[in-house]
Amino acid sequence: xxxxxxxxxxxxxxxxxxxxxxxxxxxxxxxxVADDMADRLGAVLRRFDRxxxxxxxxxxxxxxxxxxxxxxxxxxxxxxxxxxxxxxxGSLDLVVSALALQFVNDLPGTLVQVRRALKPDGLxxxxxxxxxxxxxxxxxxxxxxxxxxxxVSPRVAPFAxxxxxxxxxxxxxxxxxxxxxxxxxxxxxxxxxxMHDLRRMGxxxxxxxxxxxxxxxxxxxxxxxxxxxxxxxxxxxxRATFEIVWLSGWAPHASQQQPLKPGSAQxxxxxxxxxxxxxxxxxAG
Numbered sequence: 001x002x003x004x005x006x007x008x009x010x011x012x013x014x015x016x017x018x019x020x021x022x023x024x025x026x027x028x029x030x031x032x033v034a035d036d037m038a039d040r041l042g043a044v045l046r047r048f049d050r051x052x053x054x055x056x057x058x059x060x061x062x063x064x065x066x067x068x069x070x071x072x073x074x075x076x077x078x079x080x081x082x083x084x085x086x087x088x089x090g091s092l093d094l095v096v097s098a099l100a101l102q103f104v105n106d107l108p109g110t111l112v113q114v115r116r117a118l119k120p121d122g123l124x125x126x127x128x129x130x131x132x133x134x135x136x137x138x139x140x141x142x143x144x145x146x147x148x149x150x151x152v153s154p155r156v157a158p159f160a161x162x163x164x165x166x167x168x169x170x171x172x173x174x175x176x177x178x179x180x181x182x183x184x185x186x187x188x189x190x191x192x193x194x195m196h197d198l199r200r201m202g203x204x205x206x207x208x209x210x211x212x213x214x215x216x217x218x219x220x221x222x223x224x225x226x227x228x229x230x231x232x233x234x235x236x237x238x239r240a241t242f243e244i245v246w247l248s249g250w251a252p253h254a255s256q257q258q259p260l261k262p263g264s265a266q267x268x269x270x271x272x273x274x275x276x277x278x279x280x281x282x283x284a285g
Contacts, residue, residue, distance in 0.1 A: 005105065006105055006208045007105050007207065007208060007209075008103045008104075008105055008206050008207060008208060009206050009207070009208050009210075010081065010103070010105070010206075012206045013103055013202070013206045016202040016203075016204055016206060017057055017202035018202075019199070019202065020057075020199065020200050020201060020202035021202075023199065023200050024200060025057070025058060025200055025201065025202070026197045026200035026201050027058060027060060028186075029099065029184075029201065029242060030056070030057065030058055030060045030061075030098060030099060031060050032184070033060075033061075033098045033099060033127045033244060034060035034061045034063070034064045034098060035064065036127070036182065036244075036246075037061060037064065037065075037096060037098060037125060037127065038064040038065070038067070038068050040125060040246070040248070041065075041068060041070050041096075041125065042068065042070070044070070044123065046070075047069075047070055047071070047072065048070060048071050048072065048093040048094035048122075048123070049072045049073065049093050050072070050073050050075070050091070050092050050093050050094070051065060051071045051072075051073065051074050051075065051092070051093060051094035051095070051096065052074075052075045052077055052087070052092050052094070052095045052096070052117075053065070053074060053075065053076050053077060053096055053097070053098075054077050054082055054085075054095055054096065054097040054100065054101070054114070054126075055077065055082045055097055055100030055101065055104075056096075056097055056098040056099065056100050057099070057100065057201075057202060059076070060098070061096060061098045062074050062076050065096070071094065082097075082100065082101065082104050082110050083104055083105060083106050083109060083110055083113075084113075085110075085113045085114070085117055087117040088117070089116045089117065090116075090117070090118070090119045090120070091117055091119070092117050092118050092119065092122060093118070093119055093122050093123070094118075094122060094123050094124075094125070095114050095117065095118060095122070095123075095124045095125075095126075096124075096125050096126065097125075097126040097127070097128075098126070098127050099127060099128065099129060099244075100128075101126055101128050102128040102129040102159050102160070103206065107160070107168060108168055108171060108172065111124075111168055111169065111171075111172035111174075112172045112173065114172070115172050115173050115174055115249070115251055118250075118251035119251060120251050120252065120253040121250060121251060121253035121255065121256065122250065122251040123248065123249075123250055123251075124174065124247070124248060124249050124250070124251075125246075125247070125248045126246070126247045126248075127244050127245070127246050127247075128159070128160070128165070128244070128245050128247065129159045129242070129243065129244065129245070130159055130160070130161060130162065130181060130243035130244060130245035131159045131160060131161040131162075131243065132183070132241055132243040133159050133241060133242050133243045134198075134240060134241065134242070135241050136227060136230070136231040136238070136239060136240055136241060137191070137194065137195075137227070137240065139226075139230070140191070140223045140224075140226045140227040140230065140231070141223050143222075143223075143226050144219050144220075144222040144223035144225075144226055145219055147222060148216065148218050148219045148222055149216065149219060159243075160245070161245075162179050162180075162181055162245055165179055165245055165247055166179040166247075169247060169249045172249075173252065174249025174250060174251070174252075175249065175250045175251070175252040175253070175256050176249060176250050176256060176257070177247075177248070177249040178246075178247075178248045178249070179245060179246065179247055179248075180245075180246050181243060181244065181245055181246070182243075182244040182246065183241065183242070183243050183244075184241070184242045184243075184244065185239050185240070185241055185242075186239070186240045186242060187233065187237040187238065187239055187240075188237060188238055188240060189236075189237060189238075190224070190228075190238065191223065191224050191227040191228070191238055192224065194238065194240050
């Protein structure tokens with residue numbers, strides 16, 4: 001089997017996270033996701049003995065899990081590769097992850113490993129950056145490079161969309177998979193302020209195919225002009241979209257609700273809708 005393509009430079013990602021900590025991290029997005037995760041877990045009517053926080057930068061998620069009263073023991077896993085989990089099959093009750101798995105090269109493989117590491121009826125809950133994240137920055141850079149450098153280089157990660165991630169959950173063998181999206185628009189004084197915030201998030205370019213030469217001043221200046229012209233509000237502040245895709249799924253267990261077998265319905269759909277059923281060979285009047 002061919003190895004998964006290398007999209008992200010994982011070593012560089014770790015360096016960027018370390019730099020963000022040294023600069024003083026910007027945590028507003030992680031804090032929001034952590035609070036949302038606590039709310040989602042609060043709706044689950046059970047406790048979890050052994051939980052894993054998979055790859056989440058910082059300790060925001062572990063803090064809310066500890067305060068929730070839902071989790072007995074929490075393992076913080078940032079020192080190992082999310083693509084090679086060092087856990088036995090059926091050893092975890094809960095796996096959570098916040099804004100980390102979008103930088104995994106082999107996401108399908110990681111999801112399979114998570115499902116195997118969960119005990120039967122164990123829960124996986126994760127938040128990833130979705131496909132519309134930083135769409136304004138992506139468009140502005142692409143337009144500027146097309147004008148100044150006669151070609152576009154990859155600068156913003158190709159985040160997955162909702163339908164793809166839902167299909168990956170099913171492919172990995174999760175039961176009762178659910179996906180949904182939370183969109184957040186953040187306003188900044190300038191695009192440079194956004195870029196500085198991304199640096200303090202550890203979220204700057206870690207694409208393996210990124211250009212190695214420094215960004216040209218003319219390209220940056222043109223990008224700033226395009227961003228301001230296309231994505232500024234009346235007060236001059238610019239908009240930045242962050243799309244958060246939520247994934248949840250359960251390790252299969254006999255006690256879970258099962259889909260009905262084909263042909264097992266007790267009532268016809270036409271009766272439920274109070275309409276007349278028309279056979280496939282009959283024309284509607």
